[in-house]
Amino acid sequence: MKVKDFSFHLPEELIAQHPLEKRDESRLMVLDKNTGHIDHRVFKDIIDYLEEGDCLVLNDTRVMPARLYGAKEGSGGKMEFLLLRRLEKDVWETLVKPGKRAKVGATFTFGNGELKAEVIEVLDNGNRKVKFFYEGVFEAVLDSLGEMPLPPYITEKLEDKERYQTVYSKEVGSAAAPTAGLHFTEELLNKIKAKGVNIAFVTLHVGLGTFRPVKAENIEEHEMHAEYYYLNGENADIINKTKESGKRVIAVGTTSxxxxxxxxxxxxxxxxxxxxxxxxxxxxxxxxxxxxLITNFHLPESTLIMLISAFSNREIIMNAYNIAVENKYRFFSFGDAMFIH
Known part of the structure; x- marks a missing residue:
């Protein structure tokens, strides 16, 4: 199967640059995965499609303010660091720009010196293994100095950091948000629970590889990035009981x-x-x-549109996407949602 099989025309103005004022008032396309039938609704109407005993599975990861701007010690050259993955307590795999200034042994400072860093290894993929130095709690230092690592397709500055977090985010570790969950409010989740729908949580720390284009012509040759996940026993029991009762397990997002x-x-x-x-x-x-599956609208030729095509079929999904473009649905992280059932 070819990458171009998942191509469609997406006008640039349909890539949402900012979140709506109210999370649950984004649009919702409801798609029957077998027939291709479509209903156009508002996200808070999702409750009408959920039944007592169903289980919503939410990814409770929390996005780190993982983008740091600093300077190289000695030259003062401006640098950008993006934290990708914690390897040890204060050692991170990091994307550093410009890379030519980030040789082994180079040191950098951020803010007013509250945070310092040293490159200790250049990895095979070109990323840097970096050791950080600070006083106090690393997460608190990062919170004061770091910026949200918004996807490259979003060019406008985010005024409220919490709008790139789900209302149930808890486990810090993602470089990107599990965006299907951004549509839920506390009020909507409470209404869903009151209807008798179970809520279970998994953790998957989303890596920046989620934005990596598929470069292989044949999709079978594409290598996916690895991401850390965790499921505890209590949530596993909720999910298993749902299956045993014959009710549906509904994943919120491609990460779940x-x-x-x-x-x-x-x-x-x-x-x-x-x-x-x-x-x-x-x-x-x-x-x-x-x-x-509850999901957002994804970019052409991405691994995410391939996943949802597997959940239905390619023809039904590509038709739904063309209808979404015609109806000016908003795409990507801050865009509208789709419920595939």
Whole structure:
């Protein structure tokens, strides 16, 4: 299957540059994955499509303000650091620009010197292994100095950092938000729980690889990035009981979907575990556990549109996307949502 099979015309003005004032008032396209039938609704109407006993699975990861601007000690040259993955307590895999200034042994300072860094290794992929030096708690220092690492397609500055976090975010570690969850408000989640819908949480720390284009012409040759996940026993029980009762497991976002499909056994059961997943889901994949999916509208030729095409089929999804463009749905992180069932 070719990358170009997942191409469509996306006018640049449909890539949402900022979140709506109210999270749950984005638009919602409801798609029957088998027939292709479409309803146009508002996101808070999602409750009408949820049934008592269903289980919504949310990714409770929290985005780090992982972009740091600093200067090289000695020359004062301006530098940009993007924290990708914690390797040890104060050692991170980091994307550094400009890379030519970031040789092993080079040191850098951020803010008024509250944070310093030293490059200790250049990795095979060109990223740097960096050790940070500071006083106090690293997360607090990062919170005061760092900026949200918005995707490259969003060029406007985000005024409120919390709008790039879900209302239930808890486990710090992502370089990008699990954006399908951005549509939920506390009030909407309470209404969903009152209807008898179960809520379960997984953690998958989203890496910047989620924005990496598929460069292989044949999608089977694309190598996915690895991302850390965790599911505890209590949430595993909620998910398993949902399956045993014949009700639906509904993944909120491709990150929850990938986590569940990585963990589930061939009988669609899960258990407490953690690790790294590089699962790549594209048409032909047989889903083991996920019955329905809430997701945003993704970019052409991305691994994310390939995943949702696997959940339905390519023709139905590409038709739905063309209808979304015609109807001026908003795309990507701050855009509108789709419920595929």
């Amino acid at each position: 979907n990938r986590t569940l499909e990585s963990i589930a056994d061939d009988n669609g059961r899960v258990k407490e575990q953690s690790g790294y997943t590089s699962i790549f889901i594209y048409p032909g994949y047989k889903f083991k556990i996920v019955d329905a």
